[in-house]
Amino acid sequence: MAHEQEECSKKKIQYPLDSNSYKILDEIGVGVSAIVYKAACVPMNSTVVAVKAIDLDQSRADLDSIRRESKTMSLLSHPNILNAHCSFTVDCRLWVVMPFMSGGSLQSIISSSFPDGLSEPCIAVVLKETLNALSYLHKQGHLHRDIKSGNILIDSNGSIKLADFGVSASIYEPNTGQGGWASSSSSSASRMMLTDVAGTPYWMAPEVIHSHTGYSLKADIWSFGITALELAHGRPPLSHLPPSKSLLMKITKRLRLSDYEKSHNQKDKKFSKAFKDMVGSCLDHDPSKRPSAEKLLKHSFFRNCKGSDFLVKNVLSGLPTVEDRFRETRIVNKNGSVDDETEEDPESDSATTIVKQRRISGWNFNEDGFELDPVFPTESREKQSESDNSDDNVVKQVRFGGETIIQDQKSDNSSYSNSGSPGAAGDDQAEIEAGNIEIIESESNVGGGGDFDRETVVGGLVILRRSLDEQRQQVCDMIAMFGGEVTREDQLVQLIEKLKMELENERKKNFELEMELEFLKLQISGAYNSTDN
Numbered sequence: 001m002a003h004e005q006e007e008c009s010k011k012k013i014q015y016p017l018d019s020n021s022y023k024i025l026d027e028i029g030v031g032v033s034a035i036v037y038k039a040a041c042v043p044m045n046s047t048v049v050a051v052k053a054i055d056l057d058q059s060r061a062d063l064d065s066i067r068r069e070s071k072t073m074s075l076l077s078h079p080n081i082l083n084a085h086c087s088f089t090v091d092c093r094l095w096v097v098m099p100f101m102s103g104g105s106l107q108s109i110i111s112s113s114f115p116d117g118l119s120e121p122c123i124a125v126v127l128k129e130t131l132n133a134l135s136y137l138h139k140q141g142h143l144h145r146d147i148k149s150g151n152i153l154i155d156s157n158g159s160i161k162l163a164d165f166g167v168s169a170s171i172y173e174p175n176t177g178q179g180g181w182a183s184s185s186s187s188s189a190s191r192m193m194l195t196d197v198a199g200t201p202y203w204m205a206p207e208v209i210h211s212h213t214g215y216s217l218k219a220d221i222w223s224f225g226i227t228a229l230e231l232a233h234g235r236p237p238l239s240h241l242p243p244s245k246s247l248l249m250k251i252t253k254r255l256r257l258s259d260y261e262k263s264h265n266q267k268d269k270k271f272s273k274a275f276k277d278m279v280g281s282c283l284d285h286d287p288s289k290r291p292s293a294e295k296l297l298k299h300s301f302f303r304n305c306k307g308s309d310f311l312v313k314n315v316l317s318g319l320p321t322v323e324d325r326f327r328e329t330r331i332v333n334k335n336g337s338v339d340d341e342t343e344e345d346p347e348s349d350s351a352t353t354i355v356k357q358r359r360i361s362g363w364n365f366n367e368d369g370f371e372l373d374p375v376f377p378t379e380s381r382e383k384q385s386e387s388d389n390s391d392d393n394v395v396k397q398v399r400f401g402g403e404t405i406i407q408d409q410k411s412d413n414s415s416y417s418n419s420g421s422p423g424a425a426g427d428d429q430a431e432i433e434a435g436n437i438e439i440i441e442s443e444s445n446v447g448g449g450g451d452f453d454r455e456t457v458v459g460g461l462v463i464l465r466r467s468l469d470e471q472r473q474q475v476c477d478m479i480a481m482f483g484g485e486v487t488r489e490d491q492l493v494q495l496i497e498k499l500k501m502e503l504e505n506e507r508k509k510n511f512e513l514e515m516e517l518e519f520l521k522l523q524i525s526g527a528y529n530s531t532d533n
């Protein structure tokens with residue numbers, strides 16, 4: 001297919017815009033919708049470059065927005081930002097030609113050679129250089145939106161560059177083609193808000209996931225904090241779960257303790273107070289309380305930071321080449337990857353204790369443990385639940401597949417005793433897999449003599465069904481939001497639900513009118529009787 005002329009920075013050397021000028025040497029990485037190659041640019045003395053071939057059919061951004069974005073990015077210039085040499089299309093792929101960073105990404109380094117994370121002085125150098133890039137970007141009014149170690153690249157001399165602006169967006173351009181904007185009366189950059197969901201789930205700030213509230217530059221600071229944890233532990237929090245599940249759990253703000261515990265296995269690792277404090281400030285749930293990139297640079301953690309030579313000695317020396325590392329990961333993945341989305345949770349089917357199945361209403365950064373810690377539903381609710389249990393109540397557990405939900409007979413509205421918030425029953429269903437419904441009695445709570453209260457259980461199941469319907473609706477909305485197709489069946493179910501609601505409203509209206517009519521009739525007959533008398 002014909003190669004199109006694309007943007008190329010005027011100031012830079014003109015790299016050829018046809019694929020024939022590049023000799024592919026090796027595959028060095030894969031992303032969600034791209035393959036990265038090491039290549040030689042033949043007409044330019046076979047200069048080694050990296051070519052990222054983005055599959056435009058799979059990419060969430062359309063070609064226009066990628067073009068606009070790469071044009072904007074080519075105007076940026078900073079020693080810690082990786083600018084592309086040029087880009088052009090080859091069939092249904094966009095080729096982005098960029099400088100080859102021989103060390104590859106920090107993600108590829110830790111996953112191959114530092115599975116438990118890097119040392120603190122090394123992390124400080126990497127993060128400081130990344131912050132330099134972020135501070136510059138933010139000053140120019142740009143969000144990166146995908147800060148993670150996979151997008152931090154290192155060269156043979158230890159220099160660090162932030163890459164991958166595939167999902168980055170400018171907060172000065174009201175329409176980047178990347179998504180919607182929440183209106184703002186002020187043109188101030190810090191107040192501008194983006195509203196679409198972008199980035200990679202594990203690193204996403206809460207406000208990006210709950211995108212209806214809008215988010216801004218501080219979303220990058222959250223991801224920066226998660227990246228710090230990733231570099232320290234070797235993996236970001238919740239990474240033992242497939243991304244979709246981690247995203248869903250953040251949306252519903254619900255985790256199971258057993259899920260959490262699996263990721264929390266490095267308690268003995270020690271980190272400095274300054275590091276913990278710096279990361280903690282980035283992971284504040286309130287974006288306005290997170291420091292700016294510029295302010296972070298002044299944090300004591302970065303005060304006696306070493307230089308790039310330190311990284312050469314302590315990270316790069318003895319490291320296999322980026323292509324060898326990539327080959328290795330491919331072999332490991334072929335022999336059974338732990339990140340497999342279809343991986344079964346071994347605990348989900350086993351009879352785990354109720355404590356393990358306790359719901360978690362959110363997560364907070366724990367400075368001491370240097371991790372995200374689970375937050376349980378408020379104490380008053382827990383106590384209420386405990387006292388209800390001791391009150392000779394029959395507590396039923398409704399089990400869906402591997403999930404157990406404790407149902408309290410005395411609960412006001414037959415809701416679930418472990419709901420974190422009012423009306424949260426719908427949220428609880430996020431992880432419930434449709435399947436065998438089993439009603440069992442809690443062994444520790446059969447004070448009521450093991451009665452089987454059919455009414456309570458049926459009431460609970462009706463609520464459960466309603467919340468499942470709501471959940472289905474939410475999932476459909478999410479699929480649509482991510483550009484996926486909602487099946488015909490789902491569309492019909494949605495239509496039926498809508499019609500049901502309309503019917504219900506009409507019934508309610510009719511009932512009210514009938515009551516009014518009855519009332520009027522009574523009034524008229526009363527008035528008639530009194531005139532009669």
Ligand SMILES: Nc1ncnc2c1ncn2[C@@H]1O[C@H](COP(=O)(O)OP(=O)(O)OP(=O)(O)O)[C@@H](O)[C@H]1O
Binds near residue numbers: 029031036200322
């Ligand atoms: N310019 C480059 N020089 C050297 N290696 C690179 C370069 N760009 C990317 N890589 C390697 O290729 C890998 C994949 O990069 P890519 O940007 O496609 O994926 P990612 O950022 O890890 O994932 P995602 O698609 O989710 O953003 C990186 O982890 C890195 O090791």
